[in-house]
Amino acid sequence: MASRVFGSGIKRREDPRLVTGQARYTDDFTLPGMAHLAVVRSPYAHARIKRIDASRARSLPGVVAVFTGQEMKDAGFGGIPCAWVVPNSDTKTPPYPPIAIETVRYVGNAVAIVVAEDRYLARDAADAVLVDYEPLPVAVDPRKAAEKGAPQLHADVPGNLCFHWKVSGGDVEAAFRSAEVVVKDTIRQQRLIPNAMEPRAALAQWNGAMGELTLWVTSQNPHIARFLLSLDTGTPEHKIRVIAPEVGGGFGSKIPHYPEDSMVVFASKATNRPVKWTETRSENYKCTIHGRDHVQEVELAARKDGTILGLRAKVWAGMGAYLSTASTGIPTILHGLMLSGVYDIPAIHEDVFGVFTNTTPVDAYRGAGRPEATFMIERLVDLLARELQVDPAELRRKNLIPPFTDGHTVATGLVYDTGNYEAALDKALQMADYERLRKEQQEARAKGRHLGIGLCTYAEICGLGPSQVAGAVGFGGGLWESAIVRFHPSGKVHVMVGVSPHGQGEETTFAQIVASELGVPVDDVVVLHGDTSQTPMGWGTYGSRTTAVGSGALMGAIGKIKEKAKLVTAHLLEAAAEDIEYADGKFYVKGSKDRFKTIQDVALMANVAWNYPKGLEPGLEASAFFDPPNFVYPFGAHVAVVEVDAETGEIALKRYVAVDDCGRVINPMIVEGQIHGGIAQGVGQALWEGAVYDDDGQLLTGTMMDYALPKALAFPRFELGMTETPTTVNPLGVKGIGETGTIASTPAVYNAVLDALAPLGVARVDMPLTPERVWRAIRAAKRS
């Protein structure tokens, strides 16, 4: 393989359109005759709809139509499907109508829709729709909602219990019986709002004459969107074209099939006009999925020498009011199976209760389940270190799974692919100069300053995933990927892929792969994605799978191109096909380096086919599908250094060291960018972010004024390092890197803050660690 392009941080070919304003996001599209849709939303978290009076709204100038949920239902639009039902968990999937009928179950639940000539008129008319509600009692907290006597959301879901899922491995009872020390904690994995910078939008164009539907939508997975849309809207899959144009970030929040997607389709059919809906940020906070929302009770059993014996946990996971597309898989498969982290833990048991609450539906948000698992074990390891009064780095080292290259089975049954955890830990400690940091901490403490050092060693599951496993764990789709490589007569290349990047840069990294493997200039390759009419079926971009799985398909297509090119070359050079070898863009006759055809020569001849092997199809194009034999498990070690002002509770993040291992690196610049962004989001969870509902189910953090997103001045310059442990799961040895930063940084920073607070007697504070909470915790500790 030519290595100059593969592995180099070449600049992104996506960027020229993005830095000049020439990129086109969904809301940027305007079609002839297009109308705008606005949604009337419930101000109550739980209420019966007594009456909807749209007469005044209908009479306003520029209003095209007003529709209710019943009308949408009567037109044949079914409910929003839940696409992941985890087996052996008795999962209830109550109906999820795109517009509420009879009952609203969270603030922001759609009640009616208005179609008007422009977006201002649509908003005016939505405000003019009068709705009478009869408020009902409200359940907000997932643990309380599961208690006896809590208000009930769905008639057919007793106790609001959506599911009870269990994972078990080893003899956890025996582990706790024989434990010399047990540490416990109750962890609130607070609810987060994903906040992709581009709000959601959907534009539907129904062509009644042809029975064809085109939907432009802010989606991470247009092929899934098409599939689910066909189930929900009644338009068959082959008559639907879904286009995810430029998409401004997703972080999981643009995976689901949303009610608004169906609304614009319905409205376009009903009015016979193209109809666009664009979310406001306030709507985004209420109506785009949230993440996390766990209450976790967890305990760790160990021997006095620090050997971990077992982990036991009970989790109440808030699902929100309805089941979003992938919701039930997040707190179960992607969380519970990863509780072991990087440690050799012989016995694990977890019960997860999925609970409906009168809140915005919860689904995958960056990390999706793994942050909730990683935080749990990383927090408990720190508590154990404190209990045993040993260094948390050394306690981690003692329990790490030793290096392995051929699979390692953990207690929950997963088989990790490859790992060398101690190497990452060593490198992170060395980069941070850990011993000196501990000395500095001692000196600072002597002077009354509160310096804290926090660690996280992690492994995570991504590169989703083998389709057989997807099926076995109840995911309603496959998880393979696809690619088409098409050579034009002039030797230029189009690559069409089923994944759908939206900021991750695969237009560049996939071109690097083609350039490296086939010897074409990288600028001769264009990668197309996001349009179901142009690209082969694929399952989309999430779960850090785009490169890990997508590159496998691309390598398959490249391999087929090479094989065909050898046949063409053999014919042109009058040699035997088995004597043709490939290197650096040239197909040689074995042993005579001056007898060759370039890939461009082959592309031209394959396309004109004037002088061509008998029986061989013309053209130089190959299609391939790749279903990985396993997930990939990137890993690493992060070190955070903070200083806490005990007078004010304010926290300064002083340093952040991240060592990550994602196997082989195609473009280091892009990999580092993914890690930077991931760290920022994870630190956000530790220190600032949290969706807050009051007891009536009102979202108190309903705008960017109230929900604290990380800003530039909150961060030091992140210090990154890599180790390289290739996976055996895909041809290039690459692992996912999109979510590692988010998974690792929350516990690293949290542990650092609690390390700083330890001399003050503070053992726990709920996230986010706002100055007020920290200040109160310090005061409370002083009093006791």
Add this chain to the structure above:
Amino acid sequence: MKQTVSISVNGVPGTRDVEPRLLLVHYLRETLGLTGTGVGCDTSQCGACTVLLDGRAVKSCTVLAAQADGAEVTTIEGLARDGQLHPLQQAFWDNHGLQCGFCTPGMILTACDLLKRSPQPSEAEIRYGIEGNLCRCTGYQNIVAAIQDAAARMK
């Protein structure tokens, strides 16, 4: 009742009749079709809609088109000259200062204003100077690097 406004956008003068409540960002996006300026929030926090109004960075979701009457507006579409990227555009590209790109136009125009006021800002000054612009992808590190790089190029 409509109101007549004359606004020069990217050096092109224009006069339109608009609703008094029309936001400048919607005037740019929908009246003129300049969609490079995005809308990321409705409370003036995110800065995605930042444009230059008479040379100063403003959030165009918080300015009425009527208030911009008689003003000169520069949007991301007007920054490159004669096919040459502005040094900030080039620096954002060179330093991987963007991922999904949605915050990028606003971020670049904010940085334009910042560098005009302080041509050689410190890292802390840059981080403070872009606090009105949110980015969810990059963790800001390469945005800061891009602005530092652009400052050096514009010396």
